[in-house]
Amino acid sequence: MGGDFGPSVVVPAALDFLGERRDLALILVGNEGAIREQLQGAASDERVTIRHASQIVAMDESPSRALRNKKDSSMRVAIELVKDGVAQACVSAGNTGALMATARFVLKTLPGVDRPAIITAVPSQHGSTHLLDLGANVDCSAIHLFQFAVMGSELITAVEGVTAPKVGLLNIGEEEIKGNEQVKQAHELLVASDLNYVGYVEGDDIYLGDVDLVVMDGFVGNVALKTSEGLAKLLGRLLSRSFKQNWLTRISGLAALPIINRFRRTYDPRQYNGASLLGLRGIVIKSHGGADRLSFKNAIRIAEKEIHSNVPERIAQQVAVHLDQERRRAAG
Amino acid sequence: MGGDFGPSVVVPAALDFLGERRDLALILVGNEGAIREQLQGAASDERVTIRHASQIVAMDESPSRALRNKKDSSMRVAIELVKDGVAQACVSAGNTGALMATARFVLKTLPGVDRPAIITAVPSQHGSTHLLDLGANVDCSAIHLFQFAVMGSELITAVEGVTAPKVGLLNIGEEEIKGNEQVKQAHELLVASDLNYVGYVEGDDIYLGDVDLVVMDGFVGNVALKTSEGLAKLLGRLLSRSFKQNWLTRISGLAALPIINRFRRTYDPRQYNGASLLGLRGIVIKSHGGADRLSFKNAIRIAEKEIHSNVPERIAQQVAVHLDQERRRAAG
Numbered sequence: 276m277g278g279d280f281g282p283s284v285v286v287p288a289a290l291d292f293l294g295e296r297r298d299l300a301l302i303l304v305g306n307e308g309a310i311r312e313q314l315q316g317a318a319s320d321e322r323v324t325i326r327h328a329s330q331i332v333a334m335d336e337s338p339s340r341a342l343r344n345k346k347d348s349s350m351r352v353a354i355e356l357v358k359d360g361v362a363q364a365c366v367s368a369g370n371t372g373a374l375m376a377t378a379r380f381v382l383k384t385l386p387g388v389d390r391p392a393i394i395t396a397v398p399s400q401h402g403s404t405h406l407l408d409l410g411a412n413v414d415c416s417a418i419h420l421f422q423f424a425v426m427g428s429e430l431i432t433a434v435e436g437v438t439a440p441k442v443g444l445l446n447i448g449e450e451e452i453k454g455n456e457q458v459k460q461a462h463e464l465l466v467a468s469d470l471n472y473v474g475y476v477e478g479d480d481i482y483l484g485d486v487d488l489v490v491m492d493g494f495v496g497n498v499a500l501k502t503s504e505g506l507a508k509l510l511g512r513l514l515s516r517s518f519k520q521n522w523l524t525r526i527s528g529l530a531a532l533p534i535i536n537r538f539r540r541t542y543d544p545r546q547y548n549g550a551s552l553l554g555l556r557g558i559v560i561k562s563h564g565g566a567d568r569l570s571f572k573n574a575i576r577i578a579e580k581e582i583h584s585n586v587p588e589r590i591a592q593q594v595a596v597h598l599d600q601e602r603r604r605a606a607g
Numbered sequence: 608m609g610g611d612f613g614p615s616v617v618v619p620a621a622l623d624f625l626g627e628r629r630d631l632a633l634i635l636v637g638n639e640g641a642i643r644e645q646l647q648g649a650a651s652d653e654r655v656t657i658r659h660a661s662q663i664v665a666m667d668e669s670p671s672r673a674l675r676n677k678k679d680s681s682m683r684v685a686i687e688l689v690k691d692g693v694a695q696a697c698v699s700a701g702n703t704g705a706l707m708a709t710a711r712f713v714l715k716t717l718p719g720v721d722r723p724a725i726i727t728a729v730p731s732q733h734g735s736t737h738l739l740d741l742g743a744n745v746d747c748s749a750i751h752l753f754q755f756a757v758m759g760s761e762l763i764t765a766v767e768g769v770t771a772p773k774v775g776l777l778n779i780g781e782e783e784i785k786g787n788e789q790v791k792q793a794h795e796l797l798v799a800s801d802l803n804y805v806g807y808v809e810g811d812d813i814y815l816g817d818v819d820l821v822v823m824d825g826f827v828g829n830v831a832l833k834t835s836e837g838l839a840k841l842l843g844r845l846l847s848r849s850f851k852q853n854w855l856t857r858i859s860g861l862a863a864l865p866i867i868n869r870f871r872r873t874y875d876p877r878q879y880n881g882a883s884l885l886g887l888r889g890i891v892i893k894s895h896g897g898a899d900r901l902s903f904k905n906a907i908r909i910a911e912k913e914i915h916s917n918v919p920e921r922i923a924q925q926v927a928v929h930l931d932q933e934r935r936r937a938a939g
Contacts, residue, residue: 371780400841410779413787447742447829448703455745455826478833482841491830494787497779498827499834501810506835509732509814510842517870524866531863534856538849 276305276349277332278368278564278571285368286313288571293322299579302326302362305349328352332369334564338376350374354381357557364558364578366549368566374559375411375552382557385587387594390415391554392423392493393561394430396547397481397503404481405431405440405488409550410497417460420444420490421468422594424461426553427488428470429593433584434577440487443476445495457492467604468597507544549574556587608637608681609664610700610896610903617700618645620903625654631911634658634694637681660684664701666896670708682706686713689889696890696910698881700898706891707743707884714889717919719926722747723886724755724825725893726762728879729813729835736813737763737772737820741882742829749792752776752822753800754926756793758885759820760802761925765916766909772819775808777827789824799936800929839876881906888919 276285282305289301300322303310307327311318314325330348332341345351350369356362358381367374375391384391394407407427412419424442431440444462446454454462454475465472476484478499491499514535518528528535540546544563548570552559558581562574608617614637621633632654635642639659643650646657660681664673677683682701688694690713699706707723716723726739739759744751756774763772776794778786786794786807797804808816810831823831846867850860860867872878876895880902884891890913894906 398841400844413779445830447745447826447833478830478835479837479840481834482837484837494779495827495830498777498810498823499830501779502813502831502834503810503838505811505814505816506838507842508811509730510839512732514870517866518863520866528863528866531850531860531866534849534852534860534863538846 276303276310276368277334277370278562278566279334280368280565280567281305282309282313284566284568284571286310288566288568288575289323290314290317291568291572292575293320296579300324301575302353302356304328304353304356306331326352326356332373334370336370336373338370338372341370341373342376342380345373351377351381354378354557354559357559358382363582364560366560366562366571366574366578368562368564368571368574370564371410371561374561378552378555378557378559382555382559384554385556385591385594387591387598388422388426388554390419390422391552392426393496393550394427394553395500395550397500398547399481400483401485403547404484404486406481406496406500407488407490407553408493408496409500410493411552412493414494415457415492417457417464420457420461420492421464421597422554424465424468424470424472424488424490425593425597426590427490429590430551430553430581430586431487433586433589434580435487437487439471441485442470442472442488442490443474443480443484443486444472445481445489445491445499446475446477448477461490464601468600504544511539545570546573549577551577551581551586553586553590558582558586608635608642608700609666609702610894610898611666612700612897612899613637614641614645616898616900616903618642620898620900620907621655622646622649623900623904624907625652628911632656633907634685634688636660636685636688638663658684658688664705666702668702668705670702670704673702673705674708674712677705683709683713686710686889686891689891690714695914696892698892698894698903698906698910700894700896700903700906702896703742703893706893710884710887710889710891714887714891716886717888717923717926719923719930720754720758720886722751722754723884724758725828725882726759726885727832727882729832730879731813732815733817735879736816736818738813738828738832739820739822739885740825740828741832742825743884744825746826747789747824749789749796752789752793752824753796753929754886756797756800756802756804756820756822757925757929758922759822761922762883762885762913762918763819765918765921766912767819769819771803773817774802774804774820774822775806775812775816775818776804777813777821777823777831778807778809780809793822796933800932836876843871877902878905881909883909883913883918885918885922890914890918 302324328349353365392408396403550561560578662680685697724740728735892910
C-alpha cells in the first residue's frame with residue numbers, strides 16, 4: 276500500500292467500496308499490522324483478505340531499483356496476484372514509474388503491443404475526454420501513437436459503452452510546423468485505419484472539443500494533465516479567496532456556497548481518479564499518489580468496470596485486428 | 608491588421624491606448640479605407656498615422672506562402688517599418704507562423720541566437736509566470752532551450768524589474784524516464800550557468816510553483832497554453848451554468864456576481880494578452896487572434912514596455928555574455 280498516505284486512506288476507501296458492492300471481495304496487500312489497525316472490526320468481513328508484504332517502494336525510488344530490490348513490496352505482490360489469477364485487478368497509489376515497470380515485467384505486454392500506456396479521463400464540455408499516454412513513454416514513434424489510439428478507443432467502448440469513440444491526435448496549430456515527424460506519420464496511420472479518427476486537435480479541445488479520446492506522447496500528456504491540475508487548483512483557491520475578502524463577500528459567499536460546491540463537484544478531480552495501464556496482460560489501475568478516501572474508491576471502481584468488461588482481452592483482439600489490417604495494406 | 612476581427616478591434620484598442628498615454632504615437636498599418644472608417648473623428652489626431660497595405664495574410668495561410676506572395680501585407684509592412692527605424696515595435700493579431708517567419712526574415716535574429724522564441728505570461732499563485740517557447744520551435748536542442756532561458760530571464764528582468772528571475776525547466780516526474788535527452792542536457796547547461804536556475808519543474812508548477820520563468824520546447828509550450836485556455840473556459844462556463852439552474856441559484860448568483868466578476872478579472876486571460884517574439888533585432892508582439900479591444904490594448908502596452916526597457920539590446924548583451932562564459936568553460 277503506497278501513495279502519500281498508505282493504509283490510512285486505502286483501507287477506509289476499500290471498506291467504503293465493499294459497503295456499496297455486495298458481490299465483490301478485496302485482497303489488501305501491504306504491512307499486515309498497519310492494515311489490521313485500519314480495518315478494526317471490519318477484519319472479520321469474509322470479503323476482506325490480508326496479504327502481508329514486507330517491503331515498500333518509496334515514491335521517489337527508481338523503477339529499476341524497485342524492480343531489482345523490492346520483490347516483496349506490496350506493489351510487486353499485488354501484481355503477482357493478478358498474474359497468478361488470484362486477483363483480477365491491482366489498484367495502487369504508489370510510484371507510477373515503478374508500478375509500470377513492475378507490471379510490465381511481471382504481467383508482460385499483450386501480443387502486438389509494443390508499449391503499454393497510461394490513460395485517464397478528464398471532465399470536458401460534453402462529459403469527459405480520455406487522454407493517453409500520460410507519462411509511460413517519453414519518446415513515441417508513429418506506430419506507438421497509433422497503438423495508443425487503438426487501445427484507448429477499445430477501452431472507451433468496453434467501459435463507457437461508446438460505439439466508435441471519436442479519436443483526436445494532439446498537435447499544435449501552426450500550419451507550416453504542424454507537428455513533428457512522428458505526429459504526422461501517426462496521422463497517416465490513423466486516417467488509413469477504421470478507427471473513428473477526427474484528425475488533429477489542439478490543447479483546448481481536450482476540454483472543449485467534440486472528441487472522446489486525445490492521443491499524444493507521454494511527455495506532452497503528462498504536462499497537459501499536470502498543467503490542468505495546477506490551473507484548477509489555482510482557480511479554486513482564487514475563487515475561495517474572492518469570497519473571503521470582507522464581511523460582505525462572506526455573506527454573499529454563504530448564499531453562493533451550495534452552488535460553488537456543486538460546481539466544484541462537477542469538476543472535482545477526485546471523481547476522475549484512476550488511470551489505467553493499458554496494453555498489459557492484466558488490469559492495473561494507478562491512483563493519484565495524493566488520493567483521499569473518495570478518490571481511491573473511484574480508482575477501485577474503475578478496476579471493477581475493467582474487470583466486468585474484460586478490457587485486456589478486448590484490447591488484445593482489437594490490436595490483432597489492426598495489425599492484420601496493416602499487414603494487408605502493406606501487402607497491397 | 609489581421610486577427611479574427613481586423614480594424615474593428617485594433618483601431619478602437621489603439622485609440623484607447625493613445626487616450627491613456629499622451630507621449631506616444633501609433634502607425635496603423637492595413638487597408639486605409641477600413642482604418643479610416645473605424646477612426647472617424649480621431650483621424651485628425653496627429654499621433655495617428657495611417658500606412659496603407661494592400662494585402663492580408665489569411666489566418667490559415669502557410670508562413671512560406673505569406674513570405675513569398677504577400678510583400679504588401681499589413682504584417683510585412685509593419686515589420687519593415689520596425690526594420691527601417693520608423694516604428695519601434697510591431698503589434699499584430701495575425702497568423703502567428705507567418706508573423707514569426709516574416710519577422711525572422713525581415714529583422715533577422717540577434718547575434719548568437721539560433722532560434723527566436725515566443726514568450727508570454729500567465730497568472731499564477733505568486734503573481735505571474737512567463738512561459739517559452741510557445742510554438743515557434745517544435746524540436747529543440749539543449750542549446751536552444753538554454754538560449755530560451757537566457758532570453759526569457761533577461762526579458763523578465765528588463766520589463767518586470769525582477770532581479771535574477773527564478774528559471775525552471777519543464778519536465779515530467781518519473782525519475783527513471785526523467786525527460787528526453789535534450790531536456791537532460793539543457794539541465795546541465797543551466798546548472799553550469801549563472802542564471803537563477805531552480806531545476807526541473809512540472810506542469811502544475813506553472814501555476815503553483817515559485818518560478819518566474821518555465822522553459823520548454825514549442826510543442827509542449829503550445830499544448831500547455833492551449834490546454835490551460837480550454838480548461839479556464841470550461842470552468843468559467845460551468846460556473847455560470849451553476850448559477851443559472853433555477854430561480855434560487857439565480858438570486859444567489861446576483862449576490863455573488865460582483866465577487867465572481869472580480870475573480871474573473873483576476874485570471875482574465877485578456878489581461879495577459881501579448882506574446883513577445885524574442886531573439887529578433889526588433890520588437891514584435893503577437894496578440895491572440897481572437898483578442899477583443901481590451902486584450903489588444905494590453906498587447907500594445909507590452910510593446911511599449913519593451914521599447915522603454917530596450918529588450919532586444921539587453922537580450923543581445925546577455926546572449927553574448929553567456930556565449931562567452933560557455934566558450935571559457937569549453938576551453939578551460
